[in-house]
Amino acid sequence: MRVRKAIIPVAGLGTRFLPATKAVPKELLPIVDKPTLQYIVEEAAASGIEHIVLVNGRNKSAIEDHFDIAYELEDTLRKRDKVALADEMRDISALCQITSVRQMQPLGLGHAVLAGRAVVGDEPFAVLLGDDLVRTDDGQRPGIGQLIDAFEQTGKGQVALMQVPKSEIEKYGAAVGTPDANNPRQFLIDKLVEKPPAGTVDTDQAVIGRYVLPASIWPLLESTTPGRGGEIQLTDALAALLQKEGLGGYTIDGERLDAGDKVGFLQANLIEAMSRDDLRARVVEMMRGVLERFDG
Numbered sequence: 001m002r003v004r005k006a007i008i009p010v011a012g013l014g015t016r017f018l019p020a021t022k023a024v025p026k027e028l029l030p031i032v033d034k035p036t037l038q039y040i041v042e043e044a045a046a047s048g049i050e051h052i053v054l055v056n057g058r059n060k061s062a063i064e065d066h067f068d069i070a071y072e073l074e075d076t077l078r079k080r081d082k083v084a085l086a087d088e089m090r091d092i093s094a095l096c097q098i099t100s101v102r103q104m105q106p107l108g109l110g111h112a113v114l115a116g117r118a119v120v121g122d123e124p125f126a127v128l129l130g131d132d133l134v135r136t137d138d139g140q141r142p143g144i145g146q147l148i149d150a151f152e153q154t155g156k157g158q159v160a161l162m163q164v165p166k167s168e169i170e171k172y173g174a175a176v177g178t179p180d181a182n183n184p185r186q187f188l189i190d191k192l193v194e195k196p197p198a199g200t201v202d203t204d205q206a207v208i209g210r211y212v213l214p215a216s217i218w219p220l221l222e223s224t225t226p227g228r229g230g231e232i233q234l235t236d237a238l239a240a241l242l243q244k245e246g247l248g249g250y251t252i253d254g255e256r257l258d259a260g261d262k263v264g265f266l267q268a269n270l271i272e273a274m275s276r277d278d279l280r281a282r283v284v285e286m287m288r289g290v291l292e293r294f295d296g
Protein backbone atom coordinates (compact mmCIF):
# COMPACT_ATOMS: atom_id res chain seq x y z
CA MET A 1 0.00 0.00 0.00
CA ARG A 2 1.32 3.43 -0.97
CA VAL A 3 2.38 5.85 1.82
CA ARG A 4 0.11 8.88 1.38
CA LYS A 5 -0.18 10.32 4.87
CA ALA A 6 2.27 11.75 7.40
CA ILE A 7 2.01 12.68 11.05
CA ILE A 8 4.04 15.65 12.29
CA PRO A 9 3.93 16.01 16.08
CA VAL A 10 4.27 19.63 17.19
CA ALA A 11 2.75 19.46 20.66
CA GLY A 12 5.92 19.41 22.77
CA LEU A 13 6.61 22.17 25.29
CA GLY A 14 9.93 23.19 23.73
CA THR A 15 11.46 23.81 27.15
CA ARG A 16 14.97 24.09 25.72
CA PHE A 17 13.92 27.27 23.90
CA LEU A 18 12.12 29.08 26.69
CA PRO A 19 11.36 31.96 26.87
CA ALA A 20 11.13 32.08 23.02
CA THR A 21 8.61 29.22 23.14
CA LYS A 22 6.42 30.67 25.88
CA ALA A 23 3.89 31.89 23.31
CA VAL A 24 5.44 30.79 19.98
CA PRO A 25 5.78 27.07 19.20
CA LYS A 26 9.40 26.07 18.58
CA GLU A 27 8.40 24.57 15.24
CA LEU A 28 7.68 28.12 14.01
CA LEU A 29 11.09 29.52 14.95
CA PRO A 30 12.66 30.55 11.64
CA ILE A 31 15.64 29.04 9.87
CA VAL A 32 16.74 32.29 8.15
CA ASP A 33 13.26 33.41 7.03
CA LYS A 34 11.13 30.28 6.97
CA PRO A 35 9.72 28.37 9.96
CA THR A 36 11.40 25.04 10.71
CA LEU A 37 8.06 23.31 10.21
CA GLN A 38 7.63 24.67 6.68
CA TYR A 39 10.88 22.99 5.56
CA ILE A 40 9.49 19.74 6.97
CA VAL A 41 6.06 20.09 5.33
CA GLU A 42 7.84 20.86 2.03
CA GLU A 43 9.99 17.73 2.45
CA ALA A 44 6.86 15.62 2.97
CA ALA A 45 4.98 17.17 0.04
CA ALA A 46 7.98 16.75 -2.29
CA SER A 47 8.12 13.07 -1.26
CA GLY A 48 4.57 12.41 -2.46
CA ILE A 49 2.75 12.81 0.85
CA GLU A 50 -0.79 14.03 0.14
CA HIS A 51 -2.20 14.52 3.62
CA ILE A 52 -0.43 15.76 6.75
CA VAL A 53 -1.76 15.35 10.26
CA LEU A 54 -0.35 17.99 12.57
CA VAL A 55 -0.55 16.96 16.21
CA ASN A 56 -0.98 20.26 18.02
CA GLY A 57 -0.77 21.21 21.67
CA ARG A 58 -1.33 24.45 23.51
CA ASN A 59 -0.48 27.74 21.77
CA LYS A 60 -0.42 26.10 18.39
CA SER A 61 -3.08 28.10 16.54
CA ALA A 62 -0.25 30.11 14.94
CA ILE A 63 0.86 26.86 13.25
CA GLU A 64 -2.57 26.35 11.72
CA ASP A 65 -2.64 29.99 10.58
CA HIS A 66 0.77 29.63 8.92
CA PHE A 67 -0.50 26.89 6.59
CA ASP A 68 -3.85 28.60 5.98
CA ILE A 69 -4.72 31.25 3.39
CA ALA A 70 -4.00 34.78 4.70
CA TYR A 71 -6.38 36.88 2.53
CA GLU A 72 -5.67 40.25 4.10
CA LEU A 73 -1.89 39.85 3.97
CA GLU A 74 -1.99 38.66 0.36
CA ASP A 75 -4.33 41.45 -0.64
CA THR A 76 -2.12 44.09 0.97
CA LEU A 77 1.00 42.64 -0.68
CA ARG A 78 -0.71 42.67 -4.10
CA LYS A 79 -1.86 46.26 -3.64
CA ARG A 80 1.77 47.16 -2.89
CA ASP A 81 2.88 45.38 -6.08
CA LYS A 82 4.64 42.64 -4.14
CA VAL A 83 3.07 40.00 -6.35
CA ALA A 84 5.81 37.37 -6.09
CA LEU A 85 5.70 37.54 -2.29
CA ALA A 86 1.90 37.29 -2.31
CA ASP A 87 2.12 34.22 -4.57
CA GLU A 88 4.71 32.70 -2.25
CA MET A 89 2.30 33.14 0.69
CA ARG A 90 -0.49 31.49 -1.31
CA ASP A 91 1.79 28.55 -2.24
CA ILE A 92 2.33 27.72 1.44
CA SER A 93 -1.37 26.99 1.88
CA ALA A 94 -1.39 24.82 -1.26
CA LEU A 95 1.54 22.60 -0.21
CA CYS A 96 -0.53 19.75 1.11
CA GLN A 97 -3.88 18.90 2.67
CA ILE A 98 -3.39 19.50 6.39
CA THR A 99 -5.56 18.29 9.25
CA SER A 100 -4.92 19.35 12.82
CA VAL A 101 -5.59 17.13 15.79
CA ARG A 102 -4.97 17.94 19.41
CA GLN A 103 -2.77 16.16 21.92
CA MET A 104 -4.48 17.26 25.11
CA GLN A 105 -1.39 16.78 27.28
CA PRO A 106 2.25 16.38 26.18
CA LEU A 107 2.53 12.80 27.45
CA GLY A 108 5.29 11.80 25.05
CA LEU A 109 6.03 11.22 21.38
CA GLY A 110 4.27 7.83 21.26
CA HIS A 111 1.15 9.45 22.69
CA ALA A 112 1.39 12.30 20.14
CA VAL A 113 1.64 9.88 17.19
CA LEU A 114 -1.34 7.90 18.52
CA ALA A 115 -3.41 11.10 18.40
CA GLY A 116 -3.15 10.86 14.59
CA ARG A 117 -4.73 7.41 14.43
CA ALA A 118 -8.29 8.45 13.58
CA VAL A 119 -7.14 10.52 10.59
CA VAL A 120 -4.53 8.06 9.29
CA GLY A 121 -6.61 4.92 9.76
CA ASP A 122 -5.64 1.51 8.46
CA GLU A 123 -2.73 2.35 6.15
CA PRO A 124 1.02 2.85 6.41
CA PHE A 125 2.17 6.36 7.25
CA ALA A 126 5.23 8.53 7.71
CA VAL A 127 6.23 10.42 10.88
CA LEU A 128 8.42 13.52 10.71
CA LEU A 129 9.45 15.28 13.92
CA GLY A 130 8.65 18.96 13.82
CA ASP A 131 12.10 20.09 14.98
CA ASP A 132 14.35 17.73 13.00
CA LEU A 133 15.60 18.94 9.61
CA VAL A 134 16.94 16.66 6.90
CA ARG A 135 18.72 18.60 4.15
CA THR A 136 19.18 17.02 0.75
CA ASP A 137 20.61 18.47 -2.46
CA ASP A 138 18.34 20.10 -5.04
CA GLY A 139 16.84 17.45 -7.29
CA GLN A 140 17.64 14.67 -4.82
CA ARG A 141 14.88 12.50 -3.31
CA PRO A 142 14.04 14.17 0.05
CA GLY A 143 14.75 12.40 3.33
CA ILE A 144 11.31 10.98 4.09
CA GLY A 145 10.96 9.99 0.40
CA GLN A 146 14.08 7.82 0.70
CA LEU A 147 12.59 6.16 3.79
CA ILE A 148 9.27 5.57 1.99
CA ASP A 149 11.22 3.86 -0.83
CA ALA A 150 12.99 1.63 1.71
CA PHE A 151 9.62 0.74 3.27
CA GLU A 152 8.15 -0.15 -0.11
CA GLN A 153 11.19 -2.24 -1.06
CA THR A 154 11.41 -4.19 2.21
CA GLY A 155 7.75 -4.28 3.27
CA LYS A 156 8.94 -3.45 6.78
CA GLY A 157 8.59 -0.37 8.99
CA GLN A 158 11.67 1.87 8.76
CA VAL A 159 13.36 4.23 11.19
CA ALA A 160 15.96 6.73 10.01
CA LEU A 161 19.38 6.24 11.57
CA MET A 162 22.55 8.29 11.82
CA GLN A 163 25.99 7.44 13.11
CA VAL A 164 27.02 9.22 16.33
CA PRO A 165 30.03 8.78 18.64
CA LYS A 166 29.28 5.81 20.92
CA SER A 167 29.79 8.07 23.94
CA GLU A 168 26.78 10.16 22.82
CA ILE A 169 24.31 7.34 22.16
CA GLU A 170 22.69 7.89 25.57
CA LYS A 171 21.07 11.09 24.18
CA TYR A 172 19.17 9.22 21.45
CA GLY A 173 17.00 6.25 20.66
CA ALA A 174 19.67 3.58 20.09
CA ALA A 175 19.54 0.82 17.46
CA VAL A 176 21.65 -2.30 18.00
CA GLY A 177 22.20 -4.63 15.05
CA THR A 178 24.27 -5.14 11.92
CA PRO A 179 24.56 -3.39 8.55
CA ASP A 180 22.94 -5.26 5.67
CA ALA A 181 25.72 -6.76 3.51
CA ASN A 182 23.68 -6.15 0.34
CA ASN A 183 22.76 -2.53 1.05
CA PRO A 184 25.07 -0.39 3.20
CA ARG A 185 22.27 2.11 3.94
CA GLN A 186 20.06 -0.61 5.39
CA PHE A 187 20.62 -1.73 9.00
CA LEU A 188 19.25 -4.97 10.45
CA ILE A 189 17.98 -3.99 13.90
CA ASP A 190 18.07 -6.51 16.76
CA LYS A 191 17.20 -4.15 19.60
CA LEU A 192 15.92 -0.59 20.12
CA VAL A 193 16.31 1.32 23.40
CA GLU A 194 15.30 4.91 24.21
CA LYS A 195 18.19 6.95 25.67
CA PRO A 196 20.09 3.99 27.16
CA PRO A 197 22.14 4.77 30.29
CA ALA A 198 25.87 5.11 29.46
CA GLY A 199 27.63 1.80 28.92
CA THR A 200 24.47 -0.32 28.64
CA VAL A 201 24.38 -0.73 24.84
CA ASP A 202 27.21 -1.01 22.33
CA THR A 203 26.17 0.86 19.19
CA ASP A 204 26.78 4.06 17.26
CA GLN A 205 23.42 3.99 15.42
CA ALA A 206 21.00 6.69 16.66
CA VAL A 207 17.36 7.11 15.63
CA ILE A 208 16.52 10.50 14.08
CA GLY A 209 13.10 12.05 13.52
CA ARG A 210 11.89 10.24 10.40
CA TYR A 211 9.87 7.01 10.39
CA VAL A 212 7.63 5.05 8.02
CA LEU A 213 5.32 2.70 9.89
CA PRO A 214 2.71 0.05 9.10
CA ALA A 215 -0.81 0.31 10.55
CA SER A 216 0.08 -2.63 12.83
CA ILE A 217 1.87 -0.09 15.07
CA TRP A 218 -1.51 1.25 16.31
CA PRO A 219 -2.45 -1.51 18.80
CA LEU A 220 1.16 -1.55 20.00
CA LEU A 221 1.04 2.20 20.67
CA GLU A 222 -2.31 1.77 22.44
CA SER A 223 -0.77 -0.68 24.87
CA THR A 224 2.50 1.22 25.44
CA THR A 225 2.79 2.32 29.06
CA PRO A 226 4.88 5.29 30.24
CA GLY A 227 8.59 4.54 29.87
CA ARG A 228 11.72 6.64 30.15
CA GLY A 229 11.04 10.02 31.77
CA GLY A 230 7.44 8.92 32.50
CA GLU A 231 6.56 9.56 28.83
CA ILE A 232 4.77 7.26 26.40
CA GLN A 233 7.72 6.56 24.15
CA LEU A 234 7.44 5.87 20.42
CA THR A 235 10.66 3.85 20.74
CA ASP A 236 8.94 1.37 23.11
CA ALA A 237 6.14 0.74 20.60
CA LEU A 238 8.78 0.38 17.85
CA ALA A 239 10.65 -2.18 19.98
CA ALA A 240 7.37 -4.16 20.22
CA LEU A 241 6.91 -3.88 16.43
CA LEU A 242 10.46 -5.14 15.95
CA GLN A 243 9.68 -8.24 18.01
CA LYS A 244 6.39 -8.85 16.23
CA GLU A 245 7.22 -8.36 12.56
CA GLY A 246 10.69 -6.80 12.24
CA LEU A 247 11.78 -3.22 11.65
CA GLY A 248 14.47 -1.82 9.38
CA GLY A 249 16.94 0.99 9.99
CA TYR A 250 17.90 3.23 7.10
CA THR A 251 20.65 5.84 6.75
CA ILE A 252 19.19 8.67 4.69
CA ASP A 253 21.52 10.25 2.13
CA GLY A 254 21.35 13.80 3.51
CA GLU A 255 22.31 15.99 6.44
CA ARG A 256 20.31 15.92 9.65
CA LEU A 257 20.16 19.11 11.71
CA ASP A 258 18.58 19.23 15.16
CA ALA A 259 16.66 22.51 15.22
CA GLY A 260 15.26 21.62 18.66
CA ASP A 261 18.70 22.15 20.20
CA LYS A 262 20.18 25.64 20.62
CA VAL A 263 23.47 25.01 18.82
CA GLY A 264 21.78 22.78 16.23
CA PHE A 265 19.33 25.60 15.54
CA LEU A 266 22.15 28.13 15.02
CA GLN A 267 23.99 25.62 12.82
CA ALA A 268 20.86 25.09 10.70
CA ASN A 269 20.52 28.86 10.29
CA LEU A 270 24.14 29.27 9.21
CA ILE A 271 24.07 26.34 6.79
CA GLU A 272 20.82 27.53 5.24
CA ALA A 273 22.13 31.10 4.94
CA MET A 274 25.40 29.88 3.39
CA SER A 275 23.46 27.85 0.82
CA ARG A 276 21.67 30.99 -0.44
CA ASP A 277 23.46 32.87 -3.20
CA ASP A 278 22.12 36.25 -2.08
CA LEU A 279 23.38 35.85 1.51
CA ARG A 280 26.59 33.78 1.37
CA ALA A 281 29.17 36.55 0.92
CA ARG A 282 27.71 38.76 3.64
CA VAL A 283 27.39 35.84 6.05
CA VAL A 284 31.03 34.81 5.51
CA GLU A 285 32.16 38.35 6.22
CA MET A 286 29.95 38.56 9.28
CA MET A 287 31.22 35.20 10.64
CA ARG A 288 34.87 36.19 10.10
CA GLY A 289 34.23 39.30 12.16
CA VAL A 290 32.52 37.32 14.92
CA LEU A 291 35.31 34.72 15.05
CA GLU A 292 38.01 37.39 15.17
CA ARG A 293 36.23 39.04 18.04
CA PHE A 294 35.55 35.98 20.19
CA ASP A 295 37.99 33.29 19.06
CA GLY A 296 41.17 35.30 18.61
Ligand code: UTP
Binds near residue numbers: 027105108109111
Ligand atom coordinates in the same frame (compact mmCIF):
# COMPACT_ATOMS: atom_id res chain seq x y z
P1 UTP B 1 11.12 16.87 21.81
O1 UTP B 1 11.33 16.09 23.03
O2 UTP B 1 12.30 17.33 21.03
O3 UTP B 1 10.21 18.17 22.07
O4 UTP B 1 10.10 16.08 20.87
P2 UTP B 1 9.90 19.03 23.33
O5 UTP B 1 9.51 18.16 24.46
O6 UTP B 1 8.93 20.05 22.84
O7 UTP B 1 11.30 19.78 23.55
P3 UTP B 1 12.11 20.16 24.85
O8 UTP B 1 13.00 18.99 25.08
O9 UTP B 1 11.13 20.43 25.96
O10 UTP B 1 12.87 21.40 24.44
C1 UTP B 1 10.25 15.93 19.47
C2 UTP B 1 9.01 16.37 18.72
O11 UTP B 1 7.86 15.71 19.24
C3 UTP B 1 6.87 16.63 19.63
C4 UTP B 1 7.59 17.97 19.82
O12 UTP B 1 6.73 19.05 19.52
C5 UTP B 1 8.76 17.87 18.84
O13 UTP B 1 8.43 18.38 17.56
N1 UTP B 1 6.19 16.13 20.87
C6 UTP B 1 6.93 15.71 21.93
C7 UTP B 1 4.82 16.12 20.91
O14 UTP B 1 4.14 16.48 19.94
N2 UTP B 1 4.20 15.67 22.05
C8 UTP B 1 4.90 15.25 23.13
O15 UTP B 1 4.26 14.84 24.14
C9 UTP B 1 6.31 15.26 23.07
